[in-house]
Each structure stands twice: as C-alpha cells, then as structure tokens.
Amino acid sequence: MDSNVEMAAPMPLIKDIDGKLEVCPEAIEMLSKIHQPVVVVSIVGYARTGKSYLMNKLAGKNAGFILGSSIQSETKGIWMWCVPYQGRPDQTLILLDTEGLSDTKKGDVKYDCWIFTLAVLLSSTLIYNSLGTITQQAVDNLHFVTELTTRIKAKASPIYPKVADSYEEVADSAEFVGFFPTFIWTLRDFTLDLELEGHPITVDEYLDMYGLELRKGDTEEIRQYNLPRECIRMFFPTRKCFTFERPTETKKLKYLEMMQEEELNPDFVEQAGQFCHYVYEESKQKTIPGGHVLTGHLLAELVKIFVDTICKGDIPCMENAVVHLAKMENTEALCEATAHYDGLMEQRLNLPTETFEELLEIHDKCEEEALQVFMDRSFKDDTCHFQIELMETMNKKKENYRQKNELSSSKRCSDILALLSQNLRDKIKRGSYIRSGGYQLFLKDRKIMKKKYHNESRKGVMAEEVLKQFLKDKDEVGKTILQTDERLTEIEKEMADAKAKEKTAKQELQIQKNKETRQGQLKQQNERSFCTHIQHLIRKMRGEHTNVLEEQNRIISAKSKELHYFQGQKLFAHASLMQTEINYFEQRRAQTEISYATSPRMEKLLSAAIVVLGILASIALVLLHTLLKL
Structure with missing residues (x-):
C-alpha cells in the first residue's frame, strides 16, 4: 500500500x-500496510457542530464520516479514513474524526x-471545530487544552537545570511546541463582521x-x-x-451529505474550498522529536503505544514512545537491509566468479x-x-559467499577435468x-588436456588449486610410466623427474x-566497507543534526514570537517565563552543535570495524580522519 491508498469508507x-x-x-492492520510518509489531520469539538462534514470535504467526498441528523452524536471514539493525498502521490492523507466532546449521554x-x-499526539494538523464566535464560553469549552500538561510527558525523567539563578526551572511542557500539531480553529455559522475597535x-x-x-x-479570576x-x-x-457561514437553511441541514455544491450557500462553498486548500497545502508530514517522519506503519505502533499506556493508567510519554519506535524500526530496518542484500546478491551473482575481485565488487555494490x-x-x-550489527551480518555473508564461490569453482573445475x-x-x-x-x-x-582446461571459461578462483590436486593424483602414474620407459636412460629419467618437481x-x-x-x-x-559505513553514518548524522537544529530553531522562533507579544502587552511575568524557556532552548541548540562534533557514534563504529573487519587501528583512524575532512 505504498501508493494509491484507497479506503472506500472510514473505519474505527x-x-x-x-x-x-x-x-x-x-x-492497525490497514495503517501497517502504508510504508510511505503520512500527513495526519484530526478534528475535535463538541457534538453536533458539523465536524464530520468538514472531514468528508477533506476526503473529497460528500459522505463518509457519519453526519447524523438528530441530536444524538454519531461518531464514537476515533474514526480513521486513509485517502490519496491530492498533489502528493508519495504521501498518504489520514483523516481522524473524533467523538463529540462533552456528550451529555456519556x-x-x-x-x-x-x-x-x-488527537493532539497523533496529528500533524489539529482542527478545533465550534459554533458561532469566539466567546468566553467557546474558550472555556477548550479547557481540555489546559489538561495536556497532566496528560502528556515530553521526557521520561525531565531534568531541566536552571538557566540562571534568577529564573525558574523550565517545565516539561516547554517541549510540547516541538511535536504538537498545527492548530486550526473553525468557526461554524459565523455571522459577525470582522472588525475590532472600528x-x-x-x-x-x-x-x-x-x-x-x-x-x-494576578487574581484567580484572571x-x-x-x-x-x-x-x-x-x-x-x-x-x-476559518469562519463558515451556514451551508443551507436549517431545515435542510439533515440532508447536507446528499446536497450538491450548487444547492449550498455560495459563500460557504467558497469558505470550505479555502479551508481545504489550506489544509492540503500547509499540513506537514507527521514527525516525532528529532524530525523523523512517520509512515503509516509507525503511526500504527504509536497508536498502540499511547492507548496501551492510557489503559494501564499511565501518562503517555513522547520520549519513551520514540525510543520504542526506534528500537522496533531499527530492528526491521536491519532485517529489510539484510533481505535486500540477499536479493541483490542472488540476482547479480553468478557462481563461480572468474576472479575473487569480481565477487568483492558485486558484494561492495x-x-x-x-x-x-x-x-x-x-x-x-x-x-x-x-x-x-549490519556490518557484522554483511561481513559474515561475504565470508559465506566466498566459501560458496570456492566450492562452486572447485566443483566446476573438477567436472571439467573429469x-x-x-x-x-x-x-x-589400457596400459597404453x-x-x-x-x-x-x-x-x-x-599437455593437451591442460591446454583445453585453461581454455575453459568461468572456472573461478580454485582453478589452479584443483588442477594441482588433479596433477598430484597423476604424479604416481607418471613416475611409473617414466620408470618403465625403456627408451630413456637413467640420467634422462632423473632429469625428467626433477623437471616435473620444478x-x-x-x-x-x-x-x-x-x-x-x-x-x-x-x-x-x-x-572500503568501513569507508562506506562511515560515509553513510556521516550523511545520516548531518541529516539528523539538521533536523534537530531546525526543530530547535522553530521552537525558539515560536517562543520568541510569544515573548514579543507578552512584552508588547506588558505581561512581564509571562515574558520572564518565556525568556527562561528561550534561554534553555538556546543552550540546547549550542549543545547540539557540540554533541555533533564530539559524537561517540563514529568512535563506536571505528572500534567495531577493527574487531569485525580486522582493520588495523592506525589505518582505520587515517581513513576516518580523511573522510571527515571531505
């Protein structure tokens, strides 16, 4: 399911x-089949506010997620719809429609x-859907967002040192901005003019x-x-x-999913189009801290991790989830790479190879x-x-292929000689x-036989060894023939014997x-194998380093924007706290630069290469330093 993902209808x-x-x-089985990056758009809001209709529009359909036509909420739990992504054939769009909040029946x-x-943890774009304008009641209804600090942990054991003696310690929730989704507030049945102070x-x-x-x-009320x-x-x-006017007359709303666009309020149709265009264009791939992009396969694991954690009465922790995903994905990456190697070798290798170098060249690629x-x-x-572990596996497989190549060569040479x-x-x-x-x-x-033997192709690396053994077996016969040849003198026999030994x-x-x-x-x-591993590791580390720096820069930029707002509003306590967080993440950014330059990963790979590949430490160090300068 790497492309052309098509679900006929949503499923729970x-x-x-x-x-x-x-x-x-x-x-979960459906998600696990998606091995391309996913963009996850979820919607939350109170029951009977039209959430499902918007999600159907994002899916390019009139019907799909159940709209309902009564006062009873239709969507229960979280429903999923995987659809092809318009304009992004290499990605899959996953829509999540959630049960209405504060269902009076529940x-x-x-x-x-x-x-x-x-919805927050799983999505890359989060839509909050409500009716009317942004009133105090509308904001109060978003009290769920205030619960996130007690529902989510960024770090398993957060230890945030004080940035300075005059500052408070940085809260774990300061990390949320690094992996939280884009927030879209959709206001339905909006009728006011957009004016502020005239x-x-x-x-x-x-x-x-x-x-x-x-x-x-600083009162409790404030x-x-x-x-x-x-x-x-x-x-x-x-x-x-985004604001939306009412799509049609109240009495027709229950037939909304059966109505064509030309039957709806033209302003609503235009607003819905602008909304969908923004979501399509601006929604990002779902990532986890460190910038790693999730596939549907990994998203499925993330869902299981978080739900299992909640059911156990624990708090979902993003750091723990990332560690779990990394272990699982790296294990599968190792298996996939090994299987890929095996498939390529079986496809490209025709045993026996003419030379050992030919075998090594194929192995290298x-x-x-x-x-x-x-x-x-x-x-x-x-x-x-x-x-x-991959290096060890590849080295063992190379040795196995070397042995297979020699056995294949020996068999072919023996068959030719026979x-x-x-x-x-x-x-x-016959005693001739x-x-x-x-x-x-x-x-x-x-001599005639040997000439014909040497003219045979693809004898492989054991050609001389097998020939030598064959001739050795015939040496005793040759000596007998030599000794019984009456035409030769004893001196000639001795010379012939010496020549044979030479x-x-x-x-x-x-x-x-x-x-x-x-x-x-x-x-x-x-x-060469060591150099290849180091080069790939350097590229990988540079990419990861870039992702982490971009993530930290986004965090600092976002917090700087809020700092500017707090300062402009003369909210000095808020500004002080925000400055503390900015200082902390700036320190983290500086540490990222240092840790990249002093990463122990190359040293570990170097030590492994000395043991696994038998490379001299001095040579390995020279190769490493040469590659680092490139």
Missing part, C-alpha cells in the same frame, strides 16, 4: 468499550480529555488579537481566564482560523545499497548498535603408456601468490 481506529479505550485491529470528562489528548481585521487577527488576548493582573489562552499560545505556535536501505529507515541509532581427462584415464587403464616412448606420449596427452614447485608458488592476492583484495574490501 479507537473504540470505547465500556468506558475503556481499545485499538481496532483492522485499522458524561465522562476524563474520557473526553483522553480523546482530545490522542477597524477591519483578518480572521487570523480575530483569533490572536481578540480570541486569545490575555488580561493583565488566571482562570488566561489559562486556556496561554496554553494555546504556548503549545500551538502555528495557528489559523550490494552492501552499499543495503546500507542505504537501512539508513533510509533507521533513526535514533545513537550507539550504532544496529549499524554495527570430462577432459577421460582419454588420459582410458589410456592409463607402459611401453617404449610412453612417457613422452603421456606428457603430450596431459613445475610442481612453480605451481605451488603461483597458488600461494594467488592466495596472498586474494587476502590483499579482501583487506582492501574491508577498508
């Missing part, structure tokens, strides 16, 4: 079973909080300057008024607002492609544990050489040289 992703959240296996605030929390304003200004404006003061607004500002740096497969999928392999020596064996059996002049005839026939010695010397050549080629290939 998370169900409510007697007040307990439960993952739907069918939905009356479970804790359940609503978990539905809202899951001046026209944009709908985004209406949200930020009016809806999320903070009050000065703190309660500001709290949801502060949370939205602090947790969702990218915010957008297959190993590099397999390593790229691993690098493309793996992430957060901070100790190089999985890459080192065929070519048939005439020689027949004459020996046991006569005067028989020895010269024997040598002539053996040829045997030369052949053994050549075989030894061939072995040394292969050892040298193997040594060079091990060094």
